[in-house]
Amino acid sequence: MLTRLLSGDRPRSLVLTVILLAILGALAFAPFLFPGVRSLETAARICIFIVLVASYDLLLGYTGIVSFAHTMFFGLGAYGVALASDAMGRGWGALAVGTVAGALAAAVLAAVIGMFSLRVRAIFFAMITLAVASAVAVLVSQLSAITGGEDGLNYSIPRELTPAFRLGEVMGVRINGKLLNYYLVFTCCLVLFLVLLRVVNSPFGRVLQAIRENEFRAEAIGYRVVYYRIIATCLSASVAALAGSLFAIWLRYVGPDTTLSFTIMLDILLMVVIGGMGTIYGAVIGAAIFVLAQNYLQTLMGSAAEATAGLPLVPDLLNPDRWLLWLGVLFILSVYFFPTGIVGRLRTGR
Structure with a gap:
């Protein structure tokens, strides 16, 4: 049953298995193990960034496509929920409409970008995605009447997902809407992660890896490389948008800095590299x-500085x-000691 749930892709390392189970357990019982806001x-x-990083790894690690527009798709999902909630008011229907609209918009935009740029060199696609993402970020900042501009949008979500909704107390932890909101995020992220794990271990995922290794050979044996790349781009964009929707539901606020910032794009790249490209499990650790x-x-x-106050420098x-x-030093050390990422190092032992 566990093997089927993991799509046959086992961690293949005892240490990696223990780490993944520890992270899963910590996230599943976080409200009870680590109380506090x-x-x-x-x-x-x-939880949200695991899904966001895994969806990007589908592009970079499994298909070999470099994109700088992942935060744009993330933002489309977040703004979809925000705009729907702002227009339709507090309700589950608004969340559903916003989530679906954001995912569809991300898929359509990814398909358009892919059809125009994935037929040529990969660097051209990277530059196109960077230009489009920058244009969207500027547009969102300027359309203040709709998007709230630089100030962003605050909106209401169903009362059942807010701290005002109280059910009691268990093990010293208040069972309220905030806790239900967390478990909504956790459950959806777990499902999306397992879906991505299934995708990369399916025949479709094997073709993507073949394209990454040698696109000319994949084309020669009959695979339409461009079509596979476009489908992978659309799927990656849709999952990123769904992660953005969950982020919007959790925060109850959306702004350019929280979803569309290029800094977030750099963070995603760092997480992929730290965890290991071409390993969905790497997204969890990264x-x-x-x-x-x-x-x-x-x-x-700060604590270490206070403890060493008597020492020079x-x-x-x-x-x-x-x-x-x-943080930069830690990243450099991780790349030096784990050139294939932490998951790659643990799986190969070298």
Whole structure:
């Protein structure tokens, strides 16, 4: 049953299996294991970014396509929910309409971009996606009457998903709408992750890997490379939009900086590289490490600086304001010691 659920793609490493199970368990029971608003926020972000990174790995790691528009598709899903909720009011129907509309818009836009640019060199596709993503970000910022501009949009979601909806208390944890919202995000992300795992281990996924390795050979044996690339791009964009919809439902706020920023695109690239390209499991480890570092590295550095206050230079090096520097150092070390990503290293043992 477990093998079928994992689509036959086992971790193939005892250490990797333990790490993945630990992350799954921590996310599944996060509200009870790590009580507090900040820890729940971190866990929800990890869930969403696992799906976002896995959907990007479908393009980069499995198909060999470099795209800089993934945050654009992420933003389409988020703004779909925001605009639908703003127009239709609080309700489950608004969430459903916004989610479906965002995913469809992302798929259509990805198909249009793909049809015009995937027939030529990969670098041309990368440049086109960068240009389109930048144009969309500028457009969203300027259409303040619709999108809220730089200020973004605040909107209402069903009361059952807000802290105002209370059901009681279990093991010292309040069972309220925020908790239900988290488990909605967790469950949907788990389902989307398993769907992507099924896709990359299907005959379709094998063709994508063949195209990545040698597109001319794949074309010679009868596969329409362009069509497969377009389908992969549309699928990746749709899943990214669904992740954006979940992010919007969780935050109840959408703005250019939270969904369309190029910084998020760079974060996705880092997570893919850290976890391991061409390994869907890499998205789990890469997203977990990166989001935890983003949220807690600064705090840990502050504690370390206080503990070493009597030493020369060390407190200055561990100043919390330098957390981005050390995050960069951690990334360089991870690439040096894990050139195929953490999952690749654990699976091969070298």
